[in-house]
Amino acid sequence: MKTSYPASSINKLRSTFKNLIIAAGLLSCSMASAQNISFTNYSLIGGAAGQKGAMYRFTSVTQDLAGKPVADCIVKIESMSPGVSLKKINHNSAGNLSSFQPEVEYMDMNGPSWIEFSFTFVPHNNSKTGDMSFYQMPEVTTSVSGLNNYGDAQEFAECNLGPDSKVVYDNEITNLMISATGNGFRAENKWGQQSGAKNQLKNEEKLSIINKNVSTVRIKIGINRNNNNWAGSSTYKIELKDVTPDMTKMYMPDVVGFQVRMQQDQVQLAWSSPNQDNLQDIIVEKSVDGEIFREAGRFRKTDMNRNGLYQFTDETKSASTMGAFFYRLRTRDMQGNINYSSVKMIAVKKKDDFVKTDVSMDAETGATVLLTPISWQQKEIFAEVFNADGLLMKKISERKAGPQMLLDLKGLAAGAYVVRFSCGKQYSTQYIIHSASL
Numbered sequence: 001m002k003t004s005y006p007a008s009s010i011n012k013l014r015s016t017f018k019n020l021i022i023a024a025g026l027l028s029c030s031m032a033s034a035q036n037i038s039f040t041n042y043s044l045i046g047g048a049a050g051q052k053g054a055m056y057r058f059t060s061v062t063q064d065l066a067g068k069p070v071a072d073c074i075v076k077i078e079s080m081s082p083g084v085s086l087k088k089i090n091h092n093s094a095g096n097l098s099s100f101q102p103e104v105e106y107m108d109m110n111g112p113s114w115i116e117f118s119f120t121f122v123p124h125n126n127s128k129t130g131d132m133s134f135y136q137m138p139e140v141t142t143s144v145s146g147l148n149n150y151g152d153a154q155e156f157a158e159c160n161l162g163p164d165s166k167v168v169y170d171n172e173i174t175n176l177m178i179s180a181t182g183n184g185f186r187a188e189n190k191w192g193q194q195s196g197a198k199n200q201l202k203n204e205e206k207l208s209i210i211n212k213n214v215s216t217v218r219i220k221i222g223i224n225r226n227n228n229n230w231a232g233s234s235t236y237k238i239e240l241k242d243v244t245p246d247m248t249k250m251y252m253p254d255v256v257g258f259q260v261r262m263q264q265d266q267v268q269l270a271w272s273s274p275n276q277d278n279l280q281d282i283i284v285e286k287s288v289d290g291e292i293f294r295e296a297g298r299f300r301k302t303d304m305n306r307n308g309l310y311q312f313t314d315e316t317k318s319a320s321t322m323g324a325f326f327y328r329l330r331t332r333d334m335q336g337n338i339n340y341s342s343v344k345m346i347a348v349k350k351k352d353d354f355v356k357t358d359v360s361m362d363a364e365t366g367a368t369v370l371l372t373p374i375s376w377q378q379k380e381i382f383a384e385v386f387n388a389d390g391l392l393m394k395k396i397s398e399r400k401a402g403p404q405m406l407l408d409l410k411g412l413a414a415g416a417y418v419v420r421f422s423c424g425k426q427y428s429t430q431y432i433i434h435s436a437s438l
Contacts, residue, residue: 037061037239039073039100042090050086052077058100060124069124071135075100078116078218083107086115087233100238106153106223108231114156114222117238121215134215142217145206146237147176149189152228160184160218161211167274168208172342173256176205178272179307185209185274188224191259253339254279254331260344267314267346269327274308280332284312287326290343290384290392296327316348324348324420324429326390345390345418347429357421357428359407368432370405376423377401384420385409393417409434 039058046055055076060069077086088103106113121135140161147155160183167178167185177190187207221236258271269284281300285293297312316325325348329341358371383396393412398405407419414435421428
């Protein structure tokens with residue numbers, strides 16, 4: 001069943017500081033190396049500073065191999081929503097002299113807020129602002145990272161590089177929902193973790209868009225409040241540099257931002273497939289044990305959403321002795337090639353069957369042990385160990401359990417795991433941290 005985005009219900013965060021990194025790389029088809037881009041010198045050439053319609057000229061943003069200036073860049077504020085103010089057009093810090101860093105403040109109000117910039121390349125020192133000729137870049141790559149979820153404020157970015165632009169990735173995307181919007185793409189952190197200045201994600205997810213023969217790039221950046229009030233200040237970082245991706249090494253997934261969550265007695269799945277033109281179908285597969293998967297739903301070519309955004313709702317009535325369900329997506333392209341997404345696990349809270357348990361560490365060996373519930377002792381207990389992606393890594397069983405059940409985790413890599421214990425129809429869940437040295 002396909003519907004619109006599900007609403008998120010998360011704690012309110014009133015004031016945040018974030019960094020959004022937008023990198024655009026330029027590659028000349030006649031040069032061995034890309035041109036260097038520098039946003040160091042600028043002046044206001046039109047409109048009121050910080051207001052809609054304001055135009056800023058950044059001089060000598062590109063140079064040839066001999067160091068001679070080739071192009072300037074006209075940065076224009078195309079639009080601003082009510083309640084948004086541009087405090088600084090360029091807030092450069094030490095070591096980032098080549099980047100464009102606007103500082104934006106969002107007032108305490110409801111609804112989405114944004115500011116949109118256009119970046120137009122023109123020949124160096126062409127001062128005719130009313131009749132500017134364009135300088136066309138042979139190839140442009142725009143990369144966006146740092147989109148966070150702050151509870152009531154979920155960051156988004158829209159990038160438009162003109163017709164025939166494509167989206168590419170250099171790693172797996174799990175938190176961003178990416179959709180096609182006209183000639184560009186939109187990325188929004190609908191599902192990701194809350195993040196702040198003291199809790200930045202170690203590996204920020206990145207969206208990259210490429211196109212050829214580009215003279216103007218439009219970028220809209222903002223927040224979506226989801227019918228809640230929110231206020232905060234943001235400093236964005238926009239870099240233009242030689243980061244054109246090697247297309248032979250790029251990660252090109254069929255599924256992006258695959259997430260699964262419980263909503264009352266239903267499981268809601270959401271993902272995006274912005275590059276879906278070559279897909280025959282997308283199949284939702286479900287498992288009750290993490291090993292055997294069966295089809296739970298299918299999106300055929302005629303069912304695919306034009307913008308690449310998907311949602312599927314599944315009932316939780318089928319039996320699961322694990323107290324959890326496992327989901328994955330299987331895609332098939334027009335050539336018949338099949339790919340699988342990562343596996344997502346969702347816990348099913350059944351009060352009658354759930355038993356509270358505790359784990360501890362053996363004082364002598366340092367091994368992890370289950371403190372066996374009295375009602376489970378002298379009965380057969382199973383323990384299934386899953387990694388962060390929901391993959392079953394190990395099965396452990398004890399036919400007649402005593403007061404403690406040893407969890408032999410040798411051979412597993414260090415990291416966080418979830419363990420599902422089951423005894424008859426009862427089950428329990430524990431999250432453990434495993435050290436490979438044990």
